[in-house]
Amino acid sequence: MAQIFHRSFNFISRLSLSAVVFLAGLALTGVLVVARSPYITNQRVTREQPVQFSHKHHVGDDGIDCRYCHTSVETSAYAGIPPTKTCMNCHSVLFNNVGYLEPVRESYRTEQSIQWVKVHRLADYVYFNHSIHINKGIGCSSCHGAVNEMPLVFQASPLTMQWCLDCHRNPQVNLRPKEEIFDMNWKAPANQEEVGKKLAADYRLRSTTELTSCSTCHR
Amino acid sequence: MSTTPPPGDLPEIRRLDPVLEPGHTYASVTDKIAAVVLTQPPTTGWIVGFAMSFIVVMVLFISLSWLIIKGVGIWGINIPIGWGFAIVNFVWWIGIGHAGTLISAILFLLNQKWRTSINRFAEAMTLFAVACAGIFPLIHTGRPWMAYYMMPYPSTMGIWPQFRSPLIWDVFAVSTYGTVSLLFWFVGLLPDLATLRDRAKNRTQQVIYGMLSMGWRGSAHHWHRYQSAYLLLAGLATPLVLSVHTVVSFDFAVAIVPGWHTTIFPPYFVAGAIYSGFAMVLTLAIPLRKAYGLEDFITMRHLDNMAKVMLATGLIVAYGYFIEFFMAFYSNNKFDVFLAQQRLHGPYSHFYYALILCNILTPQLLWFEKMRRNVAVLFVMSLVVNTGMWLERFVIVVISLTRDFMPSAWGRYSPTFWDYSTFIGTIGLFVMLIFLFVRVLPAIAIAEMRELVHEQSDEEK
């Protein structure tokens, strides 16, 4: 019989076989990597807002406290997005005729809400409560990042379940004293580990088993 | 492998039909089997059969699409009967698969010559049965598109499967079983693929079989490693095949439902699996040898032996049924006793009696050589047993769930159109795959047949 294949096929066939295996593995890892990448978690994405509100200006420069606008952050599951009225408290006198604030004034006139675009979008089926985190020593910037330096707010943390669990498993790395909760420039001290442990005790944090029970976040 | 039988058996062997009709040479067996694939044009019978099975596969396709659109609610399942046809079919198909592995692995280890001419398509049958079975665990879930949650992979949620659940064991057992069967099959095919490659007339055939055979040359080195690999695979497949149906039986035995929670399940599930498996091999072998004139290779000896295996496993199954009852009354557990009574008098008792008829009473005919050697009877019998084994799974799954702990929650189950269409659809898939198989691959292991010829000639010396 004559040869069916050229000599080179010995190499080609072996190569292609190993390639298939290799690529399959690569694809799989690829998927897993991408799933964690900012591309999927929407980190660092700024959104087009009806009013180009700058946290950098209000928080960083003017030094307005978070709670001035996000009033219910200590008491409720929601931090709360300020009603137009809150804006008007100042902007009825300050910059009360600049064009880019027109949407605010219009909203106030027409009683039509401003429709802000959501930036932090928690995964479905999870019930997050701001107040308990604030009350148990988790500062704003631990999750939201340095909002005081964001002209337009973006999502700083991945907000994946794994990310939540990391903190619920050893919260001490993020715990702060009460008075520093709203400090946007808070940096963990060198001895955070033991400070955290102590704070955890003071705050009477629940055990890891309790904090990682499904019904702690899911209902 | 020495073939000269111990003197004591000699007359015995003589009296039996040969496993290969005399007068065959290496060339003749090769020609005859390879011809089916290479030269013979598809018969009208094949075309019609294939077309019909293809239509049935379309039915399966439609059923599955509708299932995805609407949800499992289109089936007859409810609370308390959370599992219906889907699981019944799953267990049934998986069971059927087992005969293939048994023939190719266990009989190989036991050095049973007669396995040679049937192991190839028995293994094919295994693969296709597993393929059909594999569909069900996936689609019976409420959210099949989430089924990957059952795989252990590093998700961004940081959660993992729950390894105490028999369903996870299933995932691993069935996928392992599928993979190993495939490997085993392929290894067995290698030399024959080479044969086809060498005998192929046109270029396409040459290339395809050439690629598949990976340049097998049948050199002494090849054969040497080949044999040790094959032996090892056989050795591995044997415990595997037993474990698979054991695990499947755990789906029930591990649960606390009366009628499920019993230790007899693993052995009698395995026996039942082999039982139904051999029935299915017969169902396939009998028409096959007729259609392609392979009576010389699949001789009465084969049918006879398979019939005997059926009889034996059938009796084990019967014992299983008996023990179930015995244990119920012996333990005097009120739930088990009640369930036992329900099987006899409950709303589904007719299923139970039908099961006894198919699986225990009818096979007793196999005690008679006359029956074992009557091809028609064997064929019918194989069908009966297959039905019986399906009923057995129905009885286990449904009756137990209709009558469990809380009388206030008792209910009943009746399959809907979609239950049936899905089931029949998988049968269609199975048949279609078999049809394809006999056209493109040698239905009998040629190389092993040549060995057989060689040994026969030795015997004659």
Add this chain to the structure above:
Amino acid sequence: MSDHANDKEFRIVQPTQSHQAQRGDEYDDEHEPEDRTVRESKLDLAAVREKLREKSGKQYWRTLEELADDPHFTDLLHREFPRHASEWDEAVDRRDFLKLMGASLALAGLAGCGLPDQTHIVPYVKQPDGVVLGRPNFFATAMPFGADAVGVLVESHEGRPTKIEGNPDHPSSLGSTSAIVQASILNLYDPDRAQTTLYTGEIRSWSGFLDAAPVMTANVKATNGAGFRILTGTVTSPTLAWQIKKLLAQYPQAKWHQWEPAACDGVKEGGKVAFGRYVNTVYVPGKANVILSLDGDFLASGPGHISYAKQFARRRKLEGTNDTLNRLYVVEPTPSVTGCNADHRLPLRASDMEMFARALAGKLGIGPAVPLEGEAEKWLETVAKDLRAAPGASLVIAGEYQPALVHALVHAINASLGNVGNTLYYTEPVEAEPTNNLESLRDLCADMNAGKVELLLILGGNPVYDAPHDFDFTSKLQRVHTSIHLSPYFDETSAYCKWHISESHYLETWSDARAHDGTVSIVQPLISPLYYTKSAHDMVAAFSDKPGMPGFEAVRAYWTEASTHSGTSLDAGWRKWLNDGVVTETKYAPITPELKFSVPSLPTLKPAPAEQVEYIFRPDPTVYDGRFANNGWLQELPKPLTKLTWDNAALVSPKLAHDKDLAHKVVSRGGEHGQVRSTVVDIELNGSKVTAAAWTLPGQAENTIVLPLGYGRSRAGYSGTNKGFNAYVVRSSNALWTSFDGKMTATGDSYPLACTQYHFNMEGRQILSTGTLEEYKKNPAFAQEHAEMPPKDMSLYKEFAYPGYAWGMAIDLNKCNGCNACVVACQSENNIPVVGKDQVMRGREMHWIRIDRYYQAESPTDDPASYNPSLDNPQTFFQPVPCQQCENAPCEQVCPVGATVHSAEGLNDMVYNRCVGTRYCSNNCPYKVRRFNFLRFQDWETPQLKLMRNPEVTVRSRGVMEKCTYCVQRINNVRIDAEKQNRPIRDGEIVTACEAACPSEAIAFGNANDPNSRVAKLKKQPRNYSILGELNSRPRTTYLAAVRNPNAELEKV
């Protein structure tokens, strides 16, 4: 209401749909305030409905094409407002229909599935005071119902009322609610409600009506209002009565009629006979040691039943062996919730009740002796003895539907027993204008017939559907020149009226209402009307000198007047009234009317025809007189005794069923837990005929057939239309409640009924344990006798420790009376979908808590239809079964993905988003409390229903398992608050929905680790046991055995 939007005083807030997106349940895609959407699209909708009204049945394809180019309609679809697709063809499932639409009209994304890349946050413009986003507010109001009003606290999320709780300060609630009150919130959001003003089917504006009103009254003004008629239901609202009276003052000749099909004239007339005047009787069952109820279902229906149930249950409390129980005797024709909780129950035809009352009077020596035959005599003997033994501490109650004489007799009996002032007292009537409804309607019909009625104002009610058939109300109504109907739905009556005004829900209006003891509550709105709807106050005002006066001002005006009478200023009390939910010092003072008759002076008894089959009419336990027919929750709520859903059936006794060979056939799709086919019978009665499905009901009086009212509606809406049979068809004015000379013939065909529990006996398993007081005193731990609980150390495994909280529940079967309140409360709290009759028949209903009903009968069979004497009057028990939250949960171990796992506090968590739906957990659950979304049961299209959902609870999607979570959302919220204050959770701080609703305080939830918690105490009791304990699943939900207090003398019989 918007005019009060920012009024501090009332703290009523604009409903808006903000901030839900964060929740991650199904609220994601809504950007705009929902009520606005609804308001805009309403007109189009109504128009389309009009268009479609004549297009019926299967021709919807044609309809579709016609509609496709109808601007209204496309407009409508783009608003994602397709709910009314259902109206087109009942046969087509709503969502299937949508799929067709999506395909044929290529309106992709209509169902709004998938997550949009951008979601919005829509803050308030001016945030109302008292609203903290994410924290619900509670407002006190009251639900007017018949001659009663139940005070409620309504949970409101950002202005959307989502859940109703009882008001502890309100006498008719005492903190609890009934199934109907719980379900009433669904009516508010019902998309089938009438949404605008119609004139002969044409859309009109309210102002249009206001302009038309003077024209209508023009002629009647001339005749001083002759020809002006007002027809209302029972009115307990002082304001409304005051308004009507003022109106009548303007039109001296005008008349005010009242008609409610289930109004109990007998009660009122009984007072007339006994005292010569209308009185209102208030019971104090809490003080009674011996109670005899003559066909009275005081635990589960009628004014004040919630508070009665509570008082009664408190007398069934059993903590030690020296505790005593009260004793309840019930004589009744058909098993009622009350009857099934009796210590002794005597089935007796309703029409023999008078004889029984007379006999009792005889035995008590205040009347001639009347002999009873057989068992009854002995029974009576003992009861009389028992009653006499407890002077002043006994109580005899006559059923609402019993005739005047029985009530009169009972008044006399109670007087002779010295119970008046102790276990019951009399007050002024609760009704603003007590009237004999039947006579009142008779007059109206006569006048209408005589053509004397020009202008008829029907405020609520549905007479065309529920008037006695011999009145032939319909044809007479057509003789009225101008008829105006105010009702929440465009119903049977609306179809015959010139004007239809859509009526506001009580959660949308200002009003007031009187409770069973006279206490008044101000009804305040929680949400601005979802549609263009009006209240009765607006209607009356429309014809008064102040047309267009809003209900709020009417209420204010009345109470200003009232308080100036009492010399106080309104504003002093007003805020307190709104806050407390009751108007102070409006509770009626007891009056002591003296008996104006003596028993002997009564006309001699006309005994009811013996041995004749008696037909009796009763309001349905769930849809009542038909007004709740379109309430999916109530339709799907298994009726306490029959466990039927979505249908009523003619109830017959086992004996009668046997004689007439009426059969039941359990159908294998669904089976005992789902579908039963029963014989269809023709019932000829009072010269009319109706076809009904017959149902055998153990414990029913042998010769009684019950025809439940409220079904067979022809214009109820998607859920209510054409369900069951209409008993009003055979109800005539001369036999409102009981009737003879009927004929029941089996037609030969059978009808499928959705029955959630057909199998009634326990097969001797350790499920529900019961005993008598004697047995209990002998052996308090009798419940644990047969429970082979394996000792903890028997396990190979080391037990998990629960150092923190260990949530547990204890259900006292001695108190549970099977009233179903918990079932609906759970449904409302946990966003549990309604699945419809077909799915219930397949055994797929979704209730997280079910109430099992067991008969203690030596029946060899599990089929009530196959006759067996022990079923003539079996002992009946109820057992609520939520998830048992097992510590060794069988379900968890078999879940392949860990979708159901244990929390550190011992909760059996169900993680919906992890569930792949293998249903293995349900198979392995011994209690079968898990529920599976076999199809997409949740309605994701209808915006109104989105408004109603509890944002604290995930809305489950298709293919997911679900079950009772111990209201984990409530646990978490309370825990979070407690943790913020660095304190442990107090006992009773967490109240599950079922516990909160339960009128008889049968359910207790709490921390089993805390020895002082109620639940721990209860679990310590010897009566405590767990279902199927031998399985070693170690349920956290345990039960306290039911103990009955039978009379030894009767036991002997």
Add this chain to the structure above:
Amino acid sequence: MKEHRHEIYGLMGEFLTPEQILHAASKARQAGYKHISAYTPFPVDGLAHAIGFPRTGVPFLTLIGGLGGGLTGFGLQYWCSVITYPLNIGGRPLNSWPAFIPVTFELTILGASIFAVIGMLALNKLPQPYHPVFNVARFAHASSDRFFLCIESRDAKFHLMETAKFLQSVQAHHVHEVSNAE
């Protein structure tokens, strides 16, 4: 005649029966040939021994695969349910090792089988669709009814004529020259 070596792969004798090739193979060994290979349509007992073939490495690889699979199996389960996210499942202990046996077992089998097959192929240098012996037209019969003994040209003792003679001397039915060229 060294010059032949690069274009001639070797000489191949064709035989009719297994016995013949066995006999020829042993003779070739005795004649001192080292680089011999035999091609048969089915495994012939002792042939590998006759041409002096060392023991196969397949069983060892299989063992490795089996152990690897098993350890991965149990390790995975233990890590998932005890270390990374310990959860209370129906009161069962975190390390419910009896429940972990099935998966461990299955993965053992899986690992072993895969290694056995891959190992066999790899050691046989498969896939190898091209091989000089295929240049011989009659070689097609090697997969049906003929037995071939090939003496390779790289053998020190290889000599075109001598070797051809030798093959005929052992009753080769035919002797073919196996060219190295395409």
